Amino acid sequence: IVWRREQTMSTDWLGYGYAMLVGTGGIIGYVKAGSVPSLAAGLLFGGLAGAGAYQLSQDPHNIWLSLAASGVLSAVMGMRFYNSGKLMPAGLIAGVSLLMVGRLGMKMLNKPHQP
Template sequence: MVADVVGLSFGILIVVGGVMGFLKSNSTASLISGLVFGALITVTTQYAATHAQGFSLLPATVCLVLGLIMGSRFLESKKFMPAGMVATLALPMSVRYFLKYF
């Protein structure tokens, strides 16, 4: 079985970030979004790694949505942590998967 270590690491980072956001500021939204996006990234990256080339659009779309959401939050708050960092990581990840598709 082929593992996408970069995709798995990014998915785990998102989950850990959501849990940390919950523990630090008692933010249920951080916990839910971290768990949902982290699980989606982890599952779709592994699915894309073990299936045909066309499935790399799945993690690309999830990363793009996450990057756009967090990018807009960064533009509103002007705080790099956590929104700017997640956007900075998610958008290149989406580009990575789009390039795998094409």
């Protein structure tokens, strides 16, 4: 008989919140400045982050989509913040994305060892 420990699935609320922040930022950029690229990027990366949060909620080891989305956003928005010096929106999204990368990196390091 093989005994398995039941894994409790926990919802990645921080991931979903991050996805909503990114998507909302794209919508606000479109409404305030008429920026179609902001809308497209916000919805694309917000959708990817939301899908990554769903995957992470289903399997705590499946961090790759979330890590890719937040990693790309931290790099791109970090460069925009560096070049413009504007905290909104580039600095905010770069900072929050960098925090998500750190959080996901910690999840990767703290994986329980499989027997």
